[in-house]
Amino acid sequence: MSDKDGKKRKRQSNGVPAPNKKTHIDGQPTGTAKVAISENGLPPVIGSAPGLSVPQISFKAYAKASGRAKDSTKIKPDTHSVILHSTKHPKLDYTATPAASESQTAHYVAVYDPKAQKLQIVPSHHLNLRSTLRTENQEVKDNQQKRTIAQQREQLGQEFGTKKSKKAIASKTLNAITKGNEDGKSAEIENAILETMADTTANDQNQAQLAEAALAAKPIPKPDMSADNFEDVYPLNTLIPPGDMRLVQVKEWQDKARAEEPIMFNNRFSAGRVVAIGKSDDVNKLKALRYLNLLLDFNAALGTAGRSGKKVPKKDVLSKKLEAYPEALVDSVRRRFSESNELNKWHQDYLYTHMCxxxxxxDHYVTDISNLKDDLRLENRQVGQYFHELGCRVGPPTEKERETRGMSKAQAAATRIAKLKLPLDFPRPRMMRKR
Incomplete structure (x- = not known):
C-alpha cells in the first residue's frame, strides 16, 4: 500500500530485525576442499535433448578411436567419439551423437564429497539426442537396397547383355523415364538381362564342352591348356610313355658322339643334331631324339594299303627293318600308332604330330621344318599344317634368325620356322558349305 502523498511505505516488521548476512544452513561444509581430476574408468556422458521428452529407456554405447588415439583400449573424450543408440521404444529410434560445433569444447562433470571435502572432476562426452520414426528408417533402407540391386543389374546388362537389354538400359538413361513407367520398364529390363545371362551361361558351357571334345578328338598329343611354360604344354612323358622311355637306349650314341665317331642315319633330322646333344649331359633330350628316329624309321617301313591308308609289315619283316631297337619298344610303337596293323588318315596324322x-x-620349341619335310617326303604346306595343329606359328625366319643360322636370303625365303606360342592358338575347324 502507499500513503496519501503517493509514496510507498516500508513493510511492517514483526519486531525482529533483518539479518545482514545469509542464514547459515546446517551441514554446509566449511574450510578448504581438495580438487582432483580423475580419468579412471569409463567417462560419463552429458546428453542434451532439446525439444524431446526422453522416456526411461536403456542405450547401447559405441566408441570409435580418432587419429589422436594412442591406446585404443582406454576410452577418453579427447581420443574417442561416442554414440548412444536405443531401439527400446516401440515406434522411435533414439540416437545421441557428438555435436559438430563443439569439437573444440571440453566438458567435465564435478562430483563433490562433503564428508571427505573432495571435489572430483571427470572429463565427459557431450552428445545431442535425436529421435527418428522407425518405419521411415526402414523405408529409406529398402529404397537404398532396391536402388543398389537395380544398379547392379544394369551393370551386368551392360557387360553381358544382348543388344536388346543394352538398348533398353540406354533408353532408360537417355530418355529419363518417369516414376510411373519406371517399375514396369525395370522389370522388363531385369527379365531380359536374366534371360540373356542364362542363355549366355548355357551357351558358354556348351561351347566350352564342344571345344574340349573337339580338341580331344584331334589326332595330336594332349596339350595342357593351363600351362605357363613351353615345357609344360607337351611334356615328355606325354610324348613318350614312361614304359617306352625306359626301353630307349642312348649309351651307344652318347659314346660315339663324345668320341667323334661316325653314326649312320637314314634321316636328316637325327643326323644334324646327334653330335651336339650327345656331347651334352641332357639324357632326356637324347632319348627324345632316339625315339623320334624310331618313329621316322617306323614310318619309312610302312607299306601302302588302299587309297590313303598304310599297313604295318609282318612282325618278322618289321623286326628286321628296325633291328637296332628293342623288340618290345617296336611292338609298343606299332600298337600305339596303328589299329589292326593299319594306319588310316587319323593314325597317320597322329604319328606325324607326335614327330613334330x-x-x-x-629344338627348344623353335624348329626348322625343312628336315622333317625331307624325311617324311611332304611339302612345306603339309608339315606346316601339322605344326599349326599343335598351336605353333609357322613362317619364314627373321633377319636375326637368318644371320644366326648363316642362311642366304634365298635359303631363308624357302625355309619355314615353327614356334610354339603361348597362349595356344589352334586352327578353327573348317565349315562345309551347304548345298
Missing amino acids: ALSLYI
Whole structure:
C-alpha cells in the first residue's frame, strides 16, 4: 500500500530485525576442499535433448578411436567419439551423437564429497539426442537396397547383355523415364538381362564342352591348356610313355658322339643334331631324339594299303627293318600308332604330330621344318599344317634368325620356322558349305 502523498511505505516488521548476512544452513561444509581430476574408468556422458521428452529407456554405447588415439583400449573424450543408440521404444529410434560445433569444447562433470571435502572432476562426452520414426528408417533402407540391386543389374546388362537389354538400359538413361513407367520398364529390363545371362551361361558351357571334345578328338598329343611354360604344354612323358622311355637306349650314341665317331642315319633330322646333344649331359633330350628316329624309321617301313591308308609289315619283316631297337619298344610303337596293323588318315596324322612335337622339344620349341619335310617326303604346306595343329606359328625366319643360322636370303625365303606360342592358338575347324 502507499500513503496519501503517493509514496510507498516500508513493510511492517514483526519486531525482529533483518539479518545482514545469509542464514547459515546446517551441514554446509566449511574450510578448504581438495580438487582432483580423475580419468579412471569409463567417462560419463552429458546428453542434451532439446525439444524431446526422453522416456526411461536403456542405450547401447559405441566408441570409435580418432587419429589422436594412442591406446585404443582406454576410452577418453579427447581420443574417442561416442554414440548412444536405443531401439527400446516401440515406434522411435533414439540416437545421441557428438555435436559438430563443439569439437573444440571440453566438458567435465564435478562430483563433490562433503564428508571427505573432495571435489572430483571427470572429463565427459557431450552428445545431442535425436529421435527418428522407425518405419521411415526402414523405408529409406529398402529404397537404398532396391536402388543398389537395380544398379547392379544394369551393370551386368551392360557387360553381358544382348543388344536388346543394352538398348533398353540406354533408353532408360537417355530418355529419363518417369516414376510411373519406371517399375514396369525395370522389370522388363531385369527379365531380359536374366534371360540373356542364362542363355549366355548355357551357351558358354556348351561351347566350352564342344571345344574340349573337339580338341580331344584331334589326332595330336594332349596339350595342357593351363600351362605357363613351353615345357609344360607337351611334356615328355606325354610324348613318350614312361614304359617306352625306359626301353630307349642312348649309351651307344652318347659314346660315339663324345668320341667323334661316325653314326649312320637314314634321316636328316637325327643326323644334324646327334653330335651336339650327345656331347651334352641332357639324357632326356637324347632319348627324345632316339625315339623320334624310331618313329621316322617306323614310318619309312610302312607299306601302302588302299587309297590313303598304310599297313604295318609282318612282325618278322618289321623286326628286321628296325633291328637296332628293342623288340618290345617296336611292338609298343606299332600298337600305339596303328589299329589292326593299319594306319588310316587319323593314325597317320597322329604319328606325324607326335614327330613334330618331339622336334619342338628337341629344338627348344623353335624348329626348322625343312628336315622333317625331307624325311617324311611332304611339302612345306603339309608339315606346316601339322605344326599349326599343335598351336605353333609357322613362317619364314627373321633377319636375326637368318644371320644366326648363316642362311642366304634365298635359303631363308624357302625355309619355314615353327614356334610354339603361348597362349595356344589352334586352327578353327573348317565349315562345309551347304548345298
